[in-house]
Amino acid sequence: MSGGEAQQSGTDAGTVQAWMDGYRRAWETNDVDDILALFTEEAVYRGRPGMPAWRGHDQIVAGWLDNADEPGSTTFAWEVLARDGDLAVVRCVTTYPDGPKVGTYDNMWVIEFAPDGRAAEFTDWWIARANGPQPL
Amino acid sequence: MTDRATAQDWLRRYEVAWESNDEADIRALFTDDAVYNYHPYEPEPAVGIEAIVASWLENRDEPGDFEFEGRVLAVDGEVAIAQCVTTYGTANPPTTYDNLWVIRLTDDGRAREFTEWYIARPTDDAA
Numbered sequence: 001m002s003g004g005e006a007q008q009s010g011t012d013a014g015t016v017q018a019w020m021d022g023y024r025r026a027w028e029t030n031d032v033d034d035i036l037a038l039f040t041e042e043a044v045y046r047g048r049p050g051m052p053a054w055r056g057h058d059q060i061v062a063g064w065l066d067n068a069d070e071p072g073s074t075t076f077a078w079e080v081l082a083r084d085g086d087l088a089v090v091r092c093v094t095t096y097p098d099g100p101k102v103g104t105y106d107n108m109w110v111i112e113f114a115p116d117g118r119a120a121e122f123t124d125w126w127i128a129r130a131n132g133p134q135p136l
Numbered sequence: 137m138t139d140r141a142t143a144q145d146w147l148r149r150y151e152v153a154w155e156s157n158d159e160a161d162i163r164a165l166f167t168d169d170a171v172y173n174y175h176p177y178e179p180e181p182a183v184g185i186e187a188i189v190a191s192w193l194e195n196r197d198e199p200g201d202f203e204f205e206g207r208v209l210a211v212d213g214e215v216a217i218a219q220c221v222t223t224y225g226t227a228n229p230p231t232t233y234d235n236l237w238v239i240r241l242t243d244d245g246r247a248r249e250f251t252e253w254y255i256a257r258p259t260d261d262a263a
Contacts, residue, residue: 049234050221050257081238082212089210089217091176106176108236108253110209110219125236125253129177 015117016080016088024076030068035061039122040114046123073099078109086113086120094126104129138241143208143216146245147237151206153192155199162192166247173251201226206235214240214248222254229259 019038026034036057039045045054045063054063078092092107105126112121146165153161163185166172172182172191182191206220220235233254240249 049219049236049255050232082210082215082217084210084212087210104177106253108176108238110236125234125255127176127253127255 011083011086011088011113013080013083015113016083016090016111019088019111019113019117019119020078020090026064027069027074027076028071030065030071032061035064038119040116040118040120043119044121046121049123049125069096069101070099081108087111088113137243138211138214138216138245140208140211140216142241142245143211143218143239146216146239146241146247147206147208147218151204154197154202154204157193157196157198159189159193162189164246166250167242170247171249173249176251176253178251197224206237209236214242216241231259232257 022034022038026038039057039060041057043056043060045060047054047063047067054060073096075095075097076092078090080088081091082089088109088111090109090111092109094105094107096102096105105128108125110121110123110125111119114120149161150165153165166185166188168185169183170185170188172188174181182188201224203223203225204220206218208216209219210217216239218235218237218239220237221232222235223232224230233256235255236253238249238251238253239247242248
């Protein structure tokens, strides 16, 4: 980045907030435009670390829609744990009160941002709690 | 506030303690009242340095049981996040874990809270 502004310690909070709002919107709508707005054309999406990634818009949309949740099927809470350079690390809790994924999941989202506020890389670390749905 | 160098040094010292299981090495990593979470949602964390040392030694790995590669992913305020890959090559079947560690560091470079996230790779891919 050029310009005379003092360098920030990381991706700014507003960028992360807007992206998280956008992700949640896409999660609920499963609308292709909502999904694509989140990611750069060449983005890498890992639904779990150590697993094959979806690469690029076509794979991300296809993978997303294959795994789509119905609107209203989750409750979701999040907070930013760290912003450092292009990275944001976001601690989340997702609960499915019923349905095939019933339970509570702890998530850590590692998001690498492009300068335009879209994600160039996204990894969802998720771990199911052992004892079923839990309060947030 | 912590910084990247402090976090990297902590990670290096953790690896030393993991290999040595030396009590002084373990103690040097944590504050007296530290909390050690084995999972992100942990009903039974090890609380306090005595409990952490006891739990560490009870669950110890031996040198050569594992290979470890870790790096500091992000540092912000007191929080450092490390991403690691651990392979237990002699286990049956050999298993590789992706690890994400959330470390809350005090100004003296010790952890007051440590939370481990680990996810096993499918064993077919780990061979």
